[in-house]
Amino acid sequence: MPVPRAFQLIAYLAKWEHHVRHVLSSSYPESLSIDALREIAGVSDDRTWLDTPLDYPPLRGTPALLETISRLYATTRPDDIASFAGGDEALYATFHALLDRDAHVIVPTPNYQSLESLPMSLCDVTGIPLDAARDWHLDLDRVRDALRPNTRLIVVNFPHNPTGAVLPRATFDALIELCRARGIWLLSDEVYRMTEYDVRDRLPPVVDVYERGISLNVTSKAYALPGLRIGWIACRDTALLDRVTQMKQYLSVCNALPSEHLATVALAAEAHLVERVMTLARARRDRVGAVLERYPSLFQWRAPKAGVLAYPKYLGRDGAQRFAERLVQARGVLVVPSTVYASELGDVSPDYLRIGFGKANLDAALESFEAFLEDVRIA
Ligand SMILES: Cc1ncc(COP(=O)(O)O)c(C=O)c1O
Structure with missing residues (x-):
């Protein structure tokens, strides 16, 4: 039985996730501590x-x-x-x-x-x-x-x-x-x-x-x-x-x-946890949207209907993969290029970026992200 091919997304995250300043690519909002979970669930005692x-x-x-x-x-x-x-x-x-x-x-x-x-x-x-x-x-x-x-x-x-x-x-x-x-x-x-x-x-x-x-x-x-x-x-x-x-x-x-x-x-x-996640997600979706909309020559985006991942099309001439590499190297901000979603079953566009907006550090991450966009604009 053949071994499944290497998992591109997991390999990409594993390479960077624990070494960068800002992880702007997670598919979930920041997690709770055990104590915070027990408190939300009403079982602290x-x-x-x-x-x-x-x-x-x-x-x-x-x-x-x-x-x-x-x-x-x-x-x-x-x-x-x-x-x-x-x-x-x-x-x-x-x-x-x-x-x-x-x-x-x-x-x-x-x-x-x-x-x-x-x-x-x-x-x-x-x-x-x-x-x-x-x-x-x-x-x-x-x-x-x-x-x-x-x-x-x-x-x-x-x-x-x-x-x-x-x-x-x-x-x-x-x-x-x-x-x-x-x-x-x-x-x-x-x-x-x-x-x-x-x-x-x-x-x-x-x-x-x-x-x-x-x-x-x-x-x-x-x-x-x-x-x-x-x-x-x-x-x-x-x-x-x-x-x-x-x-x-x-x-x-x-x-x-x-x-x-x-x-x-x-x-x-369940209801309490989902409410917490969605309250965070709603506000943060708008924040990432506001940044992407300021750069219409670089991003074409539609708000996701669910979850904490934005998936804008990247319009820059360098391509999404090169953009993501330069961003992480210059500013320590991790986003994931859609090249990691390449499929063996048919073409998947390499031109998208996966941007996770659920984490608590969102403002600082977006600030560094935007500083990089300004550098690119000036260069
Ligand atoms: C669509 C989908 N299915 C399954 C999983 C697996 O979840 P976990 O890594 O928590 O086991 C993920 C994780 O990102 C996912 O995005």
Whole structure:
């Protein structure tokens, strides 16, 4: 079985993230301390956390965690949930449980690279380019044209990394009907769900509306708790969930028990955490927008519909990659060029920049960013 190709985004972040002055590229707002989380969740006085034995939790997760996650959905019971060490492990286990070399997968491009590289290491995959000119629209006719008799899985990720695009409800429903008619699994990476700026853009979790739907989520994004490394899938197909869990026997085996405890506390207070994240995100989206709009000859931008990533088109003649390199070297400000989203399934424009506006240091980072833009203008 071929090893998936190197993960461009993770490699790029790993090279720079811990060495620069300003990280202006994160896909989540600044995280909370354990104490702050416990305070927001209203459990500051509860000492269970300190008394938690540092033992192995059950393979799928503690009963309390599974119960709490199952309540995030309308139709699931704790038995429909399996937790993992992050969303990435959940993706790895799910693809390996579902796919073999006889399968075929369809996935939009650009994408969070796991969504294409993991299936590509297992079977044939077709990429469907999202249409930048139409707000990163997913064309269902193209999905239909890509179907093969052995298409086993379609993968979507809305709200979308990196564009912040959402999928209209009618397209989502039509996609489900297309899958249902052929018994195709639909893996919906919902890690940015709940970060929609307009709640009318929020889709239902796929597990609640499709019997072969697999909802994937993690504490990292809408709850801003990536350090917990708790991800999960929700799926009403018992046999599939058993196979996915079986993969975990060879991966992390189980999560860290303190993380499971804190994730249970966090997800029980979901509404408070989301409110915090979205209050921060709303104000910061406007701040980054105001800066980009001051340089119309350099950036073409549309506010994202969700999340804390802006994805402007860079119009400078040096190109987005060179711009990002010069910016980080001259001013220590890290943004990510869309070259790291290059796909093996079709052309992805190299002309975009991923700018994360969720972090607390935003003002200082934008000041350095803008100082660099002024240098460029003068040079
Ligand atoms: C679309 C998408 N799916 C899954 C993940 C994985 O989340 P985590 O790294 O917290 O496991 C990410 C992280 O950036 C993501 O953007």
